[in-house]
Amino acid sequence: MPVVLENLGKRFGDGAPVLDDVNASIAKGEFVALLGASGCGKSTLLNIMAGLELPTSGALEVPSDGAAFMFQDSALFPWLTARENVELALKLRGVGRSERRVKANELLELVHLAEAGDKRPHELSGGMRQRVALARSLAQDRQLLLMDEPFAALDAITRDLLHDELERIWKETGRTIVFVTHNVREAVRLGQRVLLLSSRPGRVVQEWNVTEEHRTDAGLAGQLTGVITARLREEIRRHAK
Amino acid sequence: MPNNPTPLQDVYAEPAESHKVHAALTRSSTGSEDLRELGSGLDSLQSDAVRKARIDWTRILLPIAAIAVLIVIWQFYVSLGIKRRDLVPGPLDVLAQMGTLWGEGKVQEAVWTSLQRGLVGFLISVAIATPIGLLLAQVAPLRRAFGPLISGLQVLPSVAWVPAAIIWFGLTDATVYFVVFMGAIPSIINGLISGVDQIPPQYRSVGTVLGASRLQMALQIVLPAALPGYLGGLKQGWAFSWRSLMAAEIIAVGGTIGFGLGSMLDQGRILSDMSVVMSAILLILAVGILIELLVFAPIEKRLLRSRGLLAGSTR
Numbered sequence: 001m002p003v004v005l006e007n008l009g010k011r012f013g014d015g016a017p018v019l020d021d022v023n024a025s026i027a028k029g030e031f032v033a034l035l036g037a038s039g040c041g042k043s044t045l046l047n048i049m050a051g052l053e054l055p056t057s058g059a060l061e062v063p064s065d066g067a068a069f070m071f072q073d074s075a076l077f078p079w080l081t082a083r084e085n086v087e088l089a090l091k092l093r094g095v096g097r098s099e100r101r102v103k104a105n106e107l108l109e110l111v112h113l114a115e116a117g118d119k120r121p122h123e124l125s126g127g128m129r130q131r132v133a134l135a136r137s138l139a140q141d142r143q144l145l146l147m148d149e150p151f152a153a154l155d156a157i158t159r160d161l162l163h164d165e166l167e168r169i170w171k172e173t174g175r176t177i178v179f180v181t182h183n184v185r186e187a188v189r190l191g192q193r194v195l196l197l198s199s200r201p202g203r204v205v206q207e208w209n210v211t212e213e214h215r216t217d218a219g220l221a222g223q224l225t226g227v228i229t230a231r232l233r234e235e236i237r238r239h240a241k
Numbered sequence: 242m243p244n245n246p247t248p249l250q251d252v253y254a255e256p257a258e259s260h261k262v263h264a265a266l267t268r269s270s271t272g273s274e275d276l277r278e279l280g281s282g283l284d285s286l287q288s289d290a291v292r293k294a295r296i297d298w299t300r301i302l303l304p305i306a307a308i309a310v311l312i313v314i315w316q317f318y319v320s321l322g323i324k325r326r327d328l329v330p331g332p333l334d335v336l337a338q339m340g341t342l343w344g345e346g347k348v349q350e351a352v353w354t355s356l357q358r359g360l361v362g363f364l365i366s367v368a369i370a371t372p373i374g375l376l377l378a379q380v381a382p383l384r385r386a387f388g389p390l391i392s393g394l395q396v397l398p399s400v401a402w403v404p405a406a407i408i409w410f411g412l413t414d415a416t417v418y419f420v421v422f423m424g425a426i427p428s429i430i431n432g433l434i435s436g437v438d439q440i441p442p443q444y445r446s447v448g449t450v451l452g453a454s455r456l457q458m459a460l461q462i463v464l465p466a467a468l469p470g471y472l473g474g475l476k477q478g479w480a481f482s483w484r485s486l487m488a489a490e491i492i493a494v495g496g497t498i499g500f501g502l503g504s505m506l507d508q509g510r511i512l513s514d515m516s517v518v519m520s521a522i523l524l525i526l527a528v529g530i531l532i533e534l535l536v537f538a539p540i541e542k543r544l545l546r547s548r549g550l551l552a553g554s555t556r
Contacts, residue, residue: 052446069450075443078548079465088461092451112280122549125287140451158283160269164276167268185266214267221266 002028002144002176003049008058009201010044018044020201022058026178028143031170033191034180035228037236041202042180046146049178068140070147074129076121082132083108083117089139107135110169127158131165138173147179151186163189184229188214188221194228198235206231330516335523338516347505348524355486355501356528358414362421363482367475370426374433374474378467379459384434391427391434399424399485403492412496417489424485425478432474436467468544476537483529502528 003026010019018041026032036042047053049062050069076085086104095103108117111131121129130150137145151159167190170177181187187194191210198205208228214221270276312332319331326334342348377384377391402423406416440463448462464471490503498504502525509517545551 050450052449066452067450069447071443071447073443075441075447077444077447077462077466079468089451092448092453092457092461112277113284116284120547120549123288125284127287128284136451158287161276161279161283164268164270165280168273168276189266216267218267225266 002026002063003178004059004061005045005049006059006061008045008048008055008060010041010048010053010055010057017056017201019048019055020203022197022202022204024195024204026176028176029174031177031179031190031192033187033194034178034197035184035187035194035232036180036182036197036202037199037232038182040197040199042182042197043148045197045202046148046178046180049144050146063142063144065142067144067146068137068142070130070133070137070145070150072149072152074121074126074133076129076132076136078121081118081120082113082124082128085121085132086136086139089136093140103139104135107139108132110138110172111135111165125158126154127162130154130162134166134169138169138175143176145175145177147177149181150179152181152183159186166190184225184232188225188228196228196231196235199239205235328515330519334516335519338514339520339523342505342517342520347500348520350500351502351505351521352524352528354499355490355503355525358417358501359421359479359483359486359528362418362486363425363479365418366422366425366429366478366482369422370429370478371433373426374430374471375437375459375464377430378434378437379455379463388434391430394423394427395431398488399481400488400492403489406489407493412493412498414498416493417486417498420485420489421482424481428481429474429478432477433467433471436470436474437463439470440466469548469550472537472541472544476533476541479532479537480529483525483532487525 003024005022005024008019008022009017011017022045024032034042034045044053046069048055048060050067051062052069076082077088080088083101083104086107087100090100090103105114105117108114111134113128113131113135116124116128116132121132124132133150137147151162154162163186179187179190188210194208194210195204196206196208197203208224210221210224214224270279316332319326319329330338339348377387399420402420403416406419410416410419444462444466445458448458453462486501487503487506490498490501491507494504494507502521506518506521506525509515509521542551
């Protein structure tokens with residue numbers, strides 16, 4: 001089990017807890033979608049798994065070499081080309097100069113961006129930037145890949161394609177992926193398991209398995225989306241005054 | 242345990258014709274090749290066509306026209322004869338005076354002396370200010386302690402240091418350099434700090450996630466990210482160097498201090514020769530404009546263009 005969360009809690013200062021008693025375990029090679037309404041602390045949970053923040057209570061087990069992380073906006077460095085952005089991740093990992101070049105080209109080829117390596121981030125479209133960011137996070141070569149709503153800012157056509165791309169890359173690389181989203185369809189489209197996080201405090205309240213049939217049968221997938229959406233709305237309604 | 246990922250071939254094996262596309266919920270592409278094709282189509286639709294850069298003549302002609310207009314106004318004012326000619330010389334008088342000074346070799350000597358001092362002083366200031374600025378920007382307690390002092394030094398006119406410098410160093414080059422440093426260093430430090438302050442916080446998170454050490458973070462991420470602000474600081478630092486230098490040269494004349502543009506200006510005042518004074522002012526201005534046009538403007542333009550920050554600006 002690369003990731004185990006036990007009674008994890010987080011509060012900022014004296015405020016109400018953002019996360020409370022979160023329990024989950026994620027197996028190696030699994031693709032888990034972490035679903036929740038805005039402000040439910042799912043990004044905080046991801047940041048804790050990435051080591052960017054510390055939990056205030058509970059225990060947490062993550063791979064000792066840390067996790068790769070992909071942000072909502074690509075967060076590419078504008079002063080570097082697409083290839084150099086990927087190379088920087090390799091460099092900070094201690095990969096030698098000549099090997100860096102080869103590896104970066106391989107990774108850009110993996111995300112179908114071999115020709116765009118010399119372009120600067122501002123010359124790329126939003127979808128291309130996210131693919132470079134994906135290549136960069138793969139360059140970190142960590143088993144665990146954490147993704148924080150990476151496709152939220154993209155148009156629908158691009159997003160659909162990137163879902164296919166991400167599924168393909170996940171299968172090719174065998175990574176363990178935790179994918180945070182507030183989009184039920186996206187969660188059903190990508191996750192093998194969908195974990196629903198409640199809001200204030202955040203806690204895993206229910207989970208669903210998504211089977212291979214859901215990937216090809218739109219009726220089945222639609223049904224599951226409906227069920228999860230209903231449950232999510234119930235969670236949101238609890239906070240009505 | 243995870244569901245075993247189905248091998249790629251099986252997943253994408255269905256023939257394209259029979260595949261119903263239900264984007265968002267199910268796979269929207271019919272296979273690896275289809276996916277690549279769709280992706281590259283979308284990429285080319287969403288990328289801007291390459292635009293050819295041309296020489297924009299308005300960039301050259303408009304500033305020249307603006308200067309010509311100002312000179313015509315100047316000449317017109319002088320020809321009205323409101324003030325005595327020796328108090329307000331016309332453009333032609335100043336040009337003639339400059340020709341005489343050039344013939345005596347004074348223009349060359351003054352420009353060279355000042356420019357060389359200004360550049361050396363500026364470069365040393367950059368070398369001193371950059372590590373200090375980076376250190377202050379990265380280490381919070383240091384910044385809290387020294388930040389207000391550095392900001393204060395920037396407000397303090399560096400001319401205020403001239404009397405002190407003369408007492409300490411006498412009429413030597415050291416006096417001039419000291420005043421230049423006191424002008425340029427705080428402003429470069431401040432420029433770098435404000436450049437660092439404007440870095441999106443996410444860049445640091447990315448650095449942390451990628452496993453950057455403190456030094457790597459400072460040199461590979463913070464410094465390049467802060468470059469636009471840093472360059473602004475350098476520009477201001479140069480302006481402060483040049484101004485401080487002129488102030489020092491005007492006040493501290495004699496000793497082993499050579500003949501610079503400031504000295505020329507002071508000489509004109511002593512001789513009550515307005516055309517010498519005007520010549521010196523125009524030369525000081527011209528050097529400032531040339532350094533901006535030939536050094537800073539190209540660097541800044543390149544920097545901004547490579548980061549996609551130039552679109553829509555009036556530069």
